[in-house]
Amino acid sequence: MSERTHTLLQTPSNSFTVLHTPRQNTHLRMAAVRLALTVCLLMLAAFTLTEGLRGPGPVKCCYSFNDRKVSKERVVSYVRTSQQCSKPAVRFTTVHGRQLCAKPELSWVKGLVTYLDSKLLPGQGSPV
Numbered sequence: 001m002s003e004r005t006h007t008l009l010q011t012p013s014n015s016f017t018v019l020h021t022p023r024q025n026t027h028l029r030m031a032a033v034r035l036a037l038t039v040c041l042l043m044l045a046a047f048t049l050t051e052g053l054r055g056p057g058p059v060k061c062c063y064s065f066n067d068r069k070v071s072k073e074r075v076v077s078y079v080r081t082s083q084q085c086s087k088p089a090v091r092f093t094t095v096h097g098r099q100l101c102a103k104p105e106l107s108w109v110k111g112l113v114t115y116l117d118s119k120l121l122p123g124q125g126s127p128v
């Protein structure tokens with residue numbers, strides 16, 4: 001019997017069953033391995049794409065904080081840092097374009113945020 005011939009066995013129900021040769025079994029195993037690798041690759045691609053859909057990580061976090069009170073005349077805007085940052089903070093922008101971080105629980109920070117919010121024109125969005 002050559003490697004390319006099939007062996008037919010007659011089953012009790014008078015139907016025939018094809019027996020695969022050793023070479024065909026190897027091809028079936030290789031096909032199964034290829035299928036498993038393809039599935040793994042597709043799962044990795046899906047995971048990578050969904051990570052990208054979550055959005056970028058925190059753009060700017062604060063790691064050092066200004067403890068001294070800043071004059072309201074020196075500050076033009078503020079933004080609260082992302083919740084993804086390890087420490088909550090308020091990032092102020094000065095009239096000279098510099099940024100400084102402050103702890104949001106400090107009373108002078110709360111007052112400055114309230115002041116900046118009151119400067120918003122009607123219909124203008126929050127600076128947050």
